[in-house]
Amino acid sequence: MAKNNIKLEAKNLNAYYGDFKALKDITISMEEKAVTAFIGPSGCGKSTFLRTLNRMNDYIDGFRTEGDILLDGKDIYDKNIRVDELRKEVGMVFQKPNPFPKTIFENVVYGLKIQGIKNKAHLEEAAEKSLRQTALWEEVKDKMHKSALALSGGQQQRLCIARALAISPSVILMDEPTSALDPISTAKIEELIYELKNDYTIVIVTHNMQQAGRVSDNTAFFYMGELIEFGKTKTIFTSPSNDRTQNYITGRFG
Amino acid sequence: MSHIDKELKQIQEKLLEMWDLVEYQLISSREALLHHDLVLAERVVKLGKKVNRYDTKIDRQCENFFALFTPVAVDLRQILATIKINANLERIGDTAEGICRIVKKLNGPLSEPLAQESRLLEMYDITLVMLADARKVLTNYDADTAHAILKQDKVINKIYRKSDKTLVDFMHQNPANVATGLQLYTLIKKMERVGDQITNITEEIIFYHDAKMIKHRSDKKKKNRNKDDN
Ligand SMILES: Nc1ncnc2c1ncn2[C@@H]1O[C@H](COP(=O)(O)OP(=O)(O)OP(=O)(O)O)[C@@H](O)[C@H]1O
Ligand SMILES: [Mg+2]
Numbered sequence: 265m266a267k268n269n270i271k272l273e274a275k276n277l278n279a280y281y282g283d284f285k286a287l288k289d290i291t292i293s294m295e296e297k298a299v300t301a302f303i304g305p306s307g308c309g310k311s312t313f314l315r316t317l318n319r320m321n322d323y324i325d326g327f328r329t330e331g332d333i334l335l336d337g338k339d340i341y342d343k344n345i346r347v348d349e350l351r352k353e354v355g356m357v358f359q360k361p362n363p364f365p366k367t368i369f370e371n372v373v374y375g376l377k378i379q380g381i382k383n384k385a386h387l388e389e390a391a392e393k394s395l396r397q398t399a400l401w402e403e404v405k406d407k408m409h410k411s412a413l414a415l416s417g418g419q420q421q422r423l424c425i426a427r428a429l430a431i432s433p434s435v436i437l438m439d440e441p442t443s444a445l446d447p448i449s450t451a452k453i454e455e456l457i458y459e460l461k462n463d464y465t466i467v468i469v470t471h472n473m474q475q476a477g478r479v480s481d482n483t484a485f486f487y488m489g490e491l492i493e494f495g496k497t498k499t500i501f502t503s504p505s506n507d508r509t510q511n512y513i514t515g516r517f518g
Numbered sequence: 519m520s521h522i523d524k525e526l527k528q529i530q531e532k533l534l535e536m537w538d539l540v541e542y543q544l545i546s547s548r549e550a551l552l553h554h555d556l557v558l559a560e561r562v563v564k565l566g567k568k569v570n571r572y573d574t575k576i577d578r579q580c581e582n583f584f585a586l587f588t589p590v591a592v593d594l595r596q597i598l599a600t601i602k603i604n605a606n607l608e609r610i611g612d613t614a615e616g617i618c619r620i621v622k623k624l625n626g627p628l629s630e631p632l633a634q635e636s637r638l639l640e641m642y643d644i645t646l647v648m649l650a651d652a653r654k655v656l657t658n659y660d661a662d663t664a665h666a667i668l669k670q671d672k673v674i675n676k677i678y679r680k681s682d683k684t685l686v687d688f689m690h691q692n693p694a695n696v697a698t699g700l701q702l703y704t705l706i707k708k709m710e711r712v713g714d715q716i717t718n719i720t721e722e723i724i725f726y727h728d729a730k731m732i733k734h735r736s737d738k739k740k741k742n743r744n745k746d747d748n
Contacts, residue, residue, distance in 0.1 A: 474588055501590045503729030510591045516520065 271296035271465040272317060272435060277331035279312055281324065286312045288489040290331075294482070299457060299466045301480035301497065303473065305517060308486040310469045314437050317467065318354035319347055335435070352379075355428035359440040361420035363412035363427075368404050371412045371423055375431035394426040398456055418449020425456065429464075436460065438468040442475065454479050473513050477501050485509045522587055526596060529579045530656075533600055533607075536572035537653055539565060540607045543614035544649065544712070548642045550618055551705070554627040559618035569611040576604045592726075599726035603656075606715040606722075610649075613708050613715075620701060628702075636684055636702050637677045641709040644670055648716045652723065659727045667720045674713035681706045 272294040279287035286309050294300045302310040312321065319340060321327045333340050340350055352375075363371050372391040373381075381387060391408070395401040400422045404415070412423055421441060428436055438457075442450040457466060457479045470476050476483055477497060484494040485506070493500065493509045504510045511517050519527070543562045550559040580601050583589065589597055633639045648670050655664045681703065689699040724730055 473590060477590070502594060504591055513590050514593050515522065 268295040268298055270294065271336065272467070273334045274313075274316075275332040275334070277313075277316070277329060277333060279309075279316055279321070279329045280327065281312075282326035286489055287316070287329075290491050292484060292491055292494055294465065294467060296465050297461055297463065298481040299461050299468060299479050301476040301483045302467065302469045302486060303471070303476050303483060303512070304486035304492075305512065306471075309489045310486055311439055313486070314439055314467060314469055317435070317437055318351055318356055320356065322347065352431050353433055354435040354437060355431065355433035357421070357425050357428055357436065357438040357441050359443055361417055361424050361444070363415070363420050363423055365411065365413055367409045368412045368415070368423060369408040372426050372430050374427060379431065390430055391426075394429040395423075397429055397460070398422040398426040399452065400426060416449070418445050418452060421445060421449065421453060422456065425453070429460075433464070435465045435467070438466065440469055440471060443471065450475070473501070485512060487512070522589075522593065525583060525587065526593065529576065529583065529597070529600055532572065532576050532579065533604060534653070534657070536569060536576065536604070536607055539569050539572065540611040540614070541646075541649055541653075543569070543611050545646060547614040547617040547621070548639075548646075550621045551628050552630065552633070554621065554624060556622060559621040562618040563615050566611055566615045569608060573604055573608040577601065580604075592729075595726045595729060599722040602722045603719045606718045610712055610715050613712050617705060617708060620704065624701070632688070632698070632702065636681060636688070636706060638702065638706055638709065641674055641677055641706065641713070644674055645709060645712045645716060648713065648720075652716055652720050655720065656723050659723070661724070661728065664720055664724050664727075668717055671713045671717040674710060678706060678710040 270293045274290045274292050277287055277290040278285060290313065302314065304310055315321045316329055316333060317340075321329075329341060335350070335353065339345070364374065366374075369388075369391055372394055373387045376387060376390055381390075392401060392405075395404060400419060403419060404423075407414075412420065415423060421444075425436075425441075442453050445453065454475065457468065460466060461481075468476075468480065480497045482495065483497045483500040485492045485500065485504075485508075487508055493504060493506045495505075500509065501513065504513065543565055546558050546562045549555060550562065580597050583597055587593070628638075630639075648667050651663055651667050654660075655667070685699050685703050685706075688702075689696050692699070
């Protein structure tokens, strides 16, 4: 179904927390420079799957995977892959905005500094560029050295997206990025996602069906660790082929 | 029953009430025509106002449903279908009214042999069955019946295509009755439209239930077939 290249794919992926099998035989291909939405009831494994895409789960005791996850055709769980390199390629934005208790400027350039970039002009240029990308520049350019915690929730979330963009990833993972935001901030983030997909591959987890409809090109419906249906968002929201998908998106679950 | 299902059920009930009114208008237009029943003709015209109120009410209900429930999948298809079925029913009602207005201008009942020969009555019979079947299919879906309705419309179209020749012959033989011939032709054209409108309704019902768009498909095929017919 994909008209673009495949950026990310899972092949027969199983994931376990100890004995508990959280993901069951997931096979899915995500298009490059497109938005893929993950939907499904609470606990179905959306976040688990999203976090396996940049190996965020590595830190969890007893977590393991079987099967492959390929980024540009290369297995990200391969022994030779360096996780810090992977994270540069695959950035992440979380449900609750989580700016560091530092200045706005320090937040945006955090990743670059960790990479060892010290040149002040270079850092300033990079900060402006990512803040412009997230449409935050005009709002914060005069208070770059004030605390990021003084920003509103919606501004903080856009700052976190700017922080993710600053290290020039090619994939951005977002786990319910607007669930803590009001409709205006939500609309701004959605607008941003729409802009960003020109340059980035985006994967977003959302509980908001209308949001999935508005921002994504393709939608995957998960249920109890299984991928039930995956297809064009248009098709999923007008004529899903699986009854469980239909019951979920029309709010008639269980 | 969930809130959303109750809302959908209410909209469907309104649509069915409107459907019954329109069906009554169509049946009555036939009676009024055959018996030159001016009282009945007037009643059909008056009922048009009630049908219009239903039309507005159902549209409003659908708008509210969109705004408040932002429906998707089968719910979305049901509301989209309802809006279009509503519009087509209203047009069928208009046609029945139009026929009754013609009745009021006639000097007497339509001659039965003429109605037979021109196949106007046959068109009435077929469309009334189509309309009743479409209603059944809406409340109790069955793909075979739905597709059978679409086939019936082809019969209507064929009758319509052949009617001009029949009527030209009639007018040649009865030059004193040219006016009647023209009126008959108008009636036949109207019934052909009713067939189309019931077809639209049926296509919407199929879309709602099977998520299949069958409208405007195979236009090419149709053209070729018409060529074969000639
Ligand atoms: N650290 C963990 N240890 C053990 N089990 C976990 C852990 N994290 C998640 N799980 C389990 O894995 C399953 C999938 O959880 P996950 O967080 O991926 O669900 P989700 O689809 O993101 O749900 P939500 O919509 O509520 O965020 C759940 O049954 C959950 O209890
Ligand atoms: Mg989650």
